[in-house]
Amino acid sequence: MSNGTKPATPSGESLLFLTDDQLRKGIEAMFFAYRGFTADPDRILENHAYGRAHHRAIHFINRSPGTTVNNLLSVLGVTKQSLNRVLRALIEDGLVESRVGTRDKRERHLYLTEAGTALEQELSTAQRARMRAAYRQVGPEAVAGFRQVLEAMMDPEMRRHYNQVREGER
Amino acid sequence: MSNGTKPATPSGESLLFLTDDQLRKGIEAMFFAYRGFTADPDRILENHAYGRAHHRAIHFINRSPGTTVNNLLSVLGVTKQSLNRVLRALIEDGLVESRVGTRDKRERHLYLTEAGTALEQELSTAQRARMRAAYRQVGPEAVAGFRQVLEAMMDPEMRRHYNQVREGER
DNA sequence: CTTGGAAAGTCAACAAGACTGACATAAAAT
DNA sequence: ATTTTATGTCAGTCTTGTTGACTTTCCAAG
Numbered sequence: 065m066s067n068g069t070k071p072a073t074p075s076g077e078s079l080l081f082l083t084d085d086q087l088r089k090g091i092e093a094m095f096f097a098y099r100g101f102t103a104d105p106d107r108i109l110e111n112h113a114y115g116r117a118h119h120r121a122i123h124f125i126n127r128s129p130g131t132t133v134n135n136l137l138s139v140l141g142v143t144k145q146s147l148n149r150v151l152r153a154l155i156e157d158g159l160v161e162s163r164v165g166t167r168d169k170r171e172r173h174l175y176l177t178e179a180g181t182a183l184e185q186e187l188s189t190a191q192r193a194r195m196r197a198a199y200r201q202v203g204p205e206a207v208a209g210f211r212q213v214l215e216a217m218m219d220p221e222m223r224r225h226y227n228q229v230r231e232g233e234r
Numbered sequence: 235m236s237n238g239t240k241p242a243t244p245s246g247e248s249l250l251f252l253t254d255d256q257l258r259k260g261i262e263a264m265f266f267a268y269r270g271f272t273a274d275p276d277r278i279l280e281n282h283a284y285g286r287a288h289h290r291a292i293h294f295i296n297r298s299p300g301t302t303v304n305n306l307l308s309v310l311g312v313t314k315q316s317l318n319r320v321l322r323a324l325i326e327d328g329l330v331e332s333r334v335g336t337r338d339k340r341e342r343h344l345y346l347t348e349a350g351t352a353l354e355q356e357l358s359t360a361q362r363a364r365m366r367a368a369y370r371q372v373g374p375e376a377v378a379g380f381r382q383v384l385e386a387m388m389d390p391e392m393r394r395h396y397n398q399v400r401e402g403e404r
Numbered sequence: 405c406t407t408g409g410a411a412a413g414t415c416a417a418c419a420a421g422a423c424t425g426a427c428a429t430a431a432a433a434t
Numbered sequence: 435a436t437t438t439t440a441t442g443t444c445a446g447t448c449t450t451g452t453t454g455a456c457t458t459t460c461c462a463a464g
Contacts, residue, residue: 081374087362088297090369090381094271095290096392097384099311101264115449120265127258134412141269146451148414170412170459192257198386199260202379204251209372209379211260214267216368222266285420303441316422318442340431340440 104190112183117142117150119187122176125160126184130173132165139225159183274360282353287312287320289357292346295330296354300343302335309395329353 080086105119124139125131133151137144151174154160159180165171176184199207215223250256275289294309295301303321307314321344324330329350335341346354369377385393 078374081377082366082369084362086377087365087369088358090365090377091271091293091358091361092297092396093381093384094268096396097387098264098268099392100388101261103389117450123261127262132412142450143452144413145415145453149450152414165412168412168460172413188258188261191261192254194387195257195260196252198383199252199257201386202382204248205375206379206382207251207256207260209376210383211263212372212376213368213380214263216371217267217364218270219273222269226262226266287421304439312421313423314441315424315443319421322442335440338432338440340429342441 100194101191104194105187108187108190114153117146118154121147121150121154122159122180122184122187125174126176126181126188129175132171132173134171136174138221141222154180270364271361274364275357278357278360284323287316288324291317291320291324292329292350292354292357295344296346296351296358299345302341302343304341306344308391311392324350 102116106116109115109119120140121136124136128135133144133147137147140147151160151162155162157179158177161175161177161180162172163175165173215226218226272286276286279285279289290310291306294306298305301309303314303317307317310317321330321332325332327349328347331345331347331350332342333345335343385396388396
């Protein structure tokens, strides 16, 4: 059950930050903040006739050039059919290049083209600007806490992707 | 570490937390964490043939019983047509009650029924559990930082809703 | 070597949930 | 009396998720 009643500091520490009401505030903070988080890229994407799904693909291809479709799939947590539609558009429009794998010809390795890199820059610059303003406003200690809570909230597989070091093209 | 350049502490403070790479990590943290944030409610909603949109409506009606449709609209940031579809389903299924306003008969005031409250409890209990585990793991200082960054990331209107005190039925 | 299964990717069709636009009704405000 | 506001509805579109069926490629067991 939920402990909506007594503060109850059993070990001498204040556990007031664990009350249902505090948790609710945290939940709403996530909801409202996520909207701000996506607002700027969304505005840019409208002008390019793309959506949030395209942004995500571009972001992670940029992060891991040469990644395979399968790899991208597990990072994004969608079905391959869903991702395929997005990739097809990006490839047709010349933002992403898909190279057949040399080791395994079933695989497609994905790279941003020059145009793809340009859009990625436009998007991430806007998104970083908001993040930077927030970071600067609250300072490094708060940022550290922010990152800690978010990491603790992830599913294990997502945490794996989050902490993954930048992998090369192989 | 990789950063072979200069720490560059112009004002004496370290600004390493504002590098593009740190900001990118923060962006990805938001992305991955939001998935965990919605994962548990999403699982529950499947069994009830509802979606995330229904969850959001239920959450905010529970937070502000007697809120009007217009009010809910600005909190959720969707169109009335979109919200209406969701509300119609919830009302038909007997989870939400819509009462014509007494002061202003154009308004509809929204309340959770007993069944609605039950589902809200089920959803929020699951969502709070994850949040509580994360909070407990990282401690109150980190949580404070988490909340500060999120609030700084919100658009002003969302921040208004976020900080809004619980409004009664009037 | 062949064959059968697994893996990677693609195509087609469908569903949820967002959107816009147009319109209707009732009530409040001017 | 007229206009504005709050709400609801119908129709149609778009994005992005889903499942199902299919092809190509790889690999391993017979």
